[in-house]
Structures are given as C-alpha cells and as structure tokens.
Amino acid sequence: MRSNIQRKRSGSVGVLFAFFCAAGAGLLWAQQSGWQPHDAGLGLRGASSAEKGWVQLESPTQIALQPRRAQTVDLEFLIQDGLHINAHQPRSPYLIPTTLTLSAPAGVRVLGVEYPQAKDYHFAFSPKDALSVYTGSLHILVHLRAQPGAFAMPASLRYQACDNHMCNPPKTLTFTLHGVAK
C-alpha cells in the first residue's frame, strides 16, 4: 500500500519535472525562434479590422417621425480611438471629405445634412500644415420630412481615417435607416 503511494508520488514528481523542463525548453525555443503568440501577418491590417472599418454607427437605425413635419435625426458615429477622419470640408482638395449620402425613398425628402465643426490639428514639425478633422464621437444631423407610413432609407458614410503617422485607405460605411412617420 505504502509502496503504491510512494510510486504515485514519484510519478507525480516525474510529471512535474517533465513539465518544468518542457516549459523551459518551449520558452527557450520561442525566444530563439522569435515566435510570437499572434499572427504577425494580420495585426491592424487584418481582415477583421479592415472589414469592420474604423467608424461605427452608434445611433439606432430605427427612427420615429411625425408625418409632414420637418424634423432632425441625429446620427452618431464613433471614430476608433487614436484615429481621425477628414472634415466634411477638408483644407486640401486632395483630402477625402467625410460625406454622408442618403438615398431618400418615395415619400421622404432630405432637407439637408449638417456636419459638426471640425478640429484643427497640425504635425509637430509643420505647424503651417493644419488638418481639419473629426475625432471621437461624430454627430451628423439629418433634416428630413416624411409622408405617413414606413420607409427604408439606404445611407452611407464615406471617410478616410488616419492616425498620428499613417493613413488608411478610404472606406464606406453602409447602413439603412428604417423609419415610421405616424
């Protein structure tokens, strides 16, 4: 009985010993080979990030309106932390403006789209080259009037995001506003 317990103990100790040796050897191999616990081929440019985009719609896509009255819908977008997107009217014609496009269905009239005031930034070494950008939470106001009934209005936000030193390619966030005017 006692020898059985001793055998079990020595077996456990052996397993423990083997575990530590294997762990040490594994870590040593990881260090030497430069292996990292993630796919270096993905990162920020990875499919998930790129497909998801850098701006998300925060507002609900369901809206309720009073019929035949001019009303304002506040669409809130969230710009990924650390990134900025160009203002609707950037300082250079080459920069891609942030633009909301709405395809008004029959019975809905878009009276106007109002963009917020942008913030000015400049590069540390180049104060003259200011950039007019949005960061964080972006509220775009849509003024519209709808006839009674339900409607679906496809919309898209085209933007181009950069961080402090790098720019991502232009992207378009598409969504549909589902409204009821009653």
Added chain:
Amino acid sequence: MRRNAVVVLGLVIGITLMLWSGVMAYRERRAASMQAPQPVALVPEGANPDTVDAASADPNSPQAQGLPDMRGKLAPGFTLKTPEGKSVSLADYKGKAVLINFWATWCAPCKLEMPWLIDLQKQYAAQGFTVLGVSEDDPPFAQVGVFAQKMGVNYPVVVANDAVNHAYGNVDGLPTSYYVGRDGKIVAETAGLISKDDIEANIKKILATKG
C-alpha cells in the same frame, strides 16, 4: 533522497530557463524599441508640441502594422505605369539603391514627407540612388501626375496595382517604404511617417550595399 535531489535540480533548471528566456525577451524588446524609427506626433491646434507624446502613437514598426518582414529578401519585381502611361520597371534600376515609397494624394503624412524625398533625391541621386513613388490612388490617375508636378516631385512616380500591393505585403497604411539595396535585396522597411533623419539613415544603408 536521491530522487528529491533530481526533482530539485529539475525545478532549478526549468525555472532558470524561464527566467533567462524572459530576460532575453525583455532585452530584445528594449533594443528593438530603441532602434525603431520614432513616429511623428500630430498636435491639436494651440497645444505645445513638446507636451505631445509621440511614442503614444501606434507602434511604428512595419510588423506592428501587419507588414511581413521582407528584410534580406529580393524586392519583388514589377512593371507599372506612370500617370502618363509610360511603363517603369524596378529592373530599370538594377545596381541602384532604390527607395520604393507607397503613397497617395489623399494621405497627409505622405504629402509631408514628399519635400524630404525631393531633397534626398537631389542629394543622393549622383551616388546611384532614386526614390520610386508608387501611388495608391484610384483612377483617374491624371490627378496623381498633377499633384506630383505641383509638389515639385523630381523622381519617377508610378501607379500601383493589386499584384504589386500583394507582393509587398498587402500595402494598406500609407506611407509605406521599402529600401532596396544595390543587390536588389530589401534592407529596411517602414510603415508610417518617420523623420527625415530616419529616412536619410536608411538611404545611407542602401547606398552602402554592393551590387
């Protein structure tokens, strides 16, 4: 007794290996962070640039941006068109040190580094160096030529295609640069805006290579 000694020895070996591995990894990370080109900070209007921490920007290493490490490998060959329709091949610059600079007209950091590239082209062209600008703009490409002319670009500019983007690690973020030695091998790669000094240091490295 003997078994206990073996166990203790095993534990000591295992823990020592882990500690040594950790120390080596820390040293490597520290060395890499000291060698990495420093990103250039973007400052809100009215703020003091000195108080803005450039290092708080996303890590600037190409690998952190998802680019594969192509250093030491032959630069993938390509033939691309200029905005005017003329063909330009990387092979045209055989034996030269080439800075392949991916950029776009809508990329503000790219526009900021352009005057530096123009200066460096002037400074080092006689030593067998050229910048090769690869535009990531969408059509119409005429605007690329107009933009380059307006900026005073003094080096060849071509328009990218999917094949070259793929060959160079699916170029996405801009600017992205590959520094190709006279032997056709990639010596350095950078993702994002870095300082003119860092760009020049990389140019000196590729000029020092032998064809």
